[in-house]
Amino acid sequence: MSIKAFVKICDSVSDWVGQKFAWVAVPIALLIVYEVICRRVFQNPHLWAFEVSTFLYAIHFMMVGAYGLLHNSHVNIDIIYNYLPRRWQAGLDAVSYLFLFFPYFLIFLYAGTDLAVESVAMGEKTVTGTPLIVPVLKTLIPLSSFFILLQGLSQVVRNLYLCIRGREL
Numbered sequence: 001m002s003i004k005a006f007v008k009i010c011d012s013v014s015d016w017v018g019q020k021f022a023w024v025a026v027p028i029a030l031l032i033v034y035e036v037i038c039r040r041v042f043q044n045p046h047l048w049a050f051e052v053s054t055f056l057y058a059i060h061f062m063m064v065g066a067y068g069l070l071h072n073s074h075v076n077i078d079i080i081y082n083y084l085p086r087r088w089q090a091g092l093d094a095v096s097y098l099f100l101f102f103p104y105f106l107i108f109l110y111a112g113t114d115l116a117v118e119s120v121a122m123g124e125k126t127v128t129g130t131p132l133i134v135p136v137l138k139t140l141i142p143l144s145s146f147f148i149l150l151q152g153l154s155q156v157v158r159n160l161y162l163c164i165r166g167r168e169l
Contacts, residue, residue: 003157004169010154011070017147018067024060028053047128055137062144066151090162097156105149112141 035049068074081089118124119135126134161169 003161007154007157007169010150014066014070014147014151014154018064018070021060021063022067024056024063028056028060031056051126051128058137059140062140063147065144066147069148069151069155087163087166090159094156094159094163097152097159101152102149105145105152109142109145109149112138112145116142 031049031053035046035053038049039045081092084092116135116139119138124134124138158169
């Protein structure tokens with residue numbers, strides 16, 4: 001498999017997962033509108049609505065992380081970065097990924113896997129007793145970490161290629 005094919009596969013996976021999970025924002029919005037109407041108009045709030053909306057937001061946030069990384073939508077502090085030549089930017093990005101990004105997400109993957117396994121083993125429930133499947137949510141922690149790591153690997157390969165060859169992949 002060529003480098004270009006590897007990067008394309010990683011990018012395609014991140015794009016596909018991000019596009020699918022972006023739609024989780026729709027039920028979040030509908031649920032919040034429903035809860036506001038129930039609370040304000042009918043004075044009948046639901047304890048489960050906040051919990052469900054929080055869980056849906058967690059799913060949304062975790063699963064679109066790789067998509068955000070692919071499309072450079074994360075926050076950057078680029079005071080000096082923007083003044084560097086593109087090749088230097090790629091080198092700085094590659095070093096940043098290797099020393100900051102990968103250690104963090106590898107720990108996140110490892111710890112998330114432990115949390116997910118423990119949650120499944122004990123049949124974890126929510127604090128309020130709402131019949132939500134907490135183990136499924138916790139399983140998304142290592143899964144989203146895997147997708148983000150995969151996209152990070154794609155970014156590093158792309159940056160190293162630019163840094164070494166002097167042209168975009």
